[in-house]
Amino acid sequence: MPEETNRSGSIYGGTADPCAVILFGASGDLAKRKVIPAMYDLAQYKSLGERYAIIGFARTPMTDDSFRAMAGEAAKTISEVGPIEPAKWDEFAASLHYSPGDYADQNSFAQLAKRLAEIDAEKKLGGNRLFYLSTPPEVYPDIVEQLGRAGLARPSNPGSWVRIIIEKPFGRDLATARELNKIVLNVFEEKQVYRIDHYLGKDTVQNLLVLRFSNGIFEPLWNRNYVDHVQITASETLGVERRGGFYETAGALRDMIQSHVLQLTSLVAVEPPASFDATAVRNEKLKVLQSIRPFNLEMVAQSVVRGQYAPGKAGEKALAGYRAEPGVNPNSRTETFVAMRLLIDNWRWAGVPFYLRTGKRLAKRSTEIMIQFKRAPHIVFREREVEPNRLILNIQPDEGVSISFGAKKPGTEMSIGNVTMNFSYCEGFGGVSRSAYATLLNDCLRGDPTLFDRGDSVEAAWSLVEPILEVWSAAKSVSVPQYASGTWGPRESDQLLEREARQWYNP
């Protein structure tokens, strides 16, 4: 049983054990933008105690001082945790250290072990260690194996803990995910492994469980008897920015659907867990993935649409197409958009389509879940065409929940208008927002894996997308539909729903 996560007193909760966080890939974008600022945030909220150290490890040669300067520069300009106060940053930066090295080199890890032991003794960290892999995924196996060889993967004394956070992508298909799980579990025990998906750290995503399982009014309707269909949209306005090289090896199906969008699907569809503990919640989520009808060739052709952004406009600004982005092959067939229809073959959801879509350079940035309910069985009013009820969960950026229903328009006629009742997180709870990374780091530091992915779930998610990847990679002569940047994707995406007399609900 994980310890109870206590978030009272601060937005992240009380104080974690003394510990060292060893950040692999410390000079990279993710470390600078998210992980180090998240640690800073935890320190400000006193969720890290007085005794902690962050040891950066990467190939770039740097001293402690130059690492502190680099991290400080990044935290002040690109960090996503809000304004950084210079005096507080300086205090925090004293806990940053750096140990340069190569990920496959045994000596570098011996050096790291020595450094770690010195810092641990000096700061009295009690041997508690969290390794954070924020490197390119190709080097995960090297790091894990070297940690094992250096004797760093096991607690050094009976009262201490060692954990490892592994960033997505966890594998690039089912075979590589299995292989990586094998390598990791050769060195670490499953209970030490925290596979991170930052969507699970968003409060609005966690709210899905609270909305469903702490209220009496939604759950009775949350099934095939009342739900017509579900739509999940994760749309971005940005293109691939500086990540063209990486994105060419990924694409939207691997980058977003296999992870974030299937996580959201699991939480919408999950059965009530026996309790809110890691095993119970993760068992139920796994069952959802296992109940999704596997794709075959015919289903891929009929139910999955891909697209790639072509040049377009945002207001007056001209936007380049994907193939003209730096690091992208001018003839690339990598998809930047996916829309798909899936079915969950269980008693709750039999026959209810789930439509998922995600893409870059779309018309609006929004992550939203829309549950459309079946229409009233019989309308007695003259006006027969009433809108269906919709429950909309805005995950980001306008965090909140809204519900739409028909109301009588003022006047003598029995005329019906569609109205919306809104709950805004910001208005309801005073705009306190937590960083998803800080939330998850904090959970990991406390030994609570509820919001992390288990090895079997990651593999189940890859099993699901695998046939789609196979069909696409075999169909080399089929062109990838293009869509103008700043729109809602290719025409084929609309047709996917129109065939069933439905429409996308655009945020």
Ligand code: BG6
């Ligand atoms: C990442 C993907 O996991 O999630 C990116 O690799 C994507 O391509 C990002 O842009 C979206 O995250 P968020 O929190 O901005 O919705």
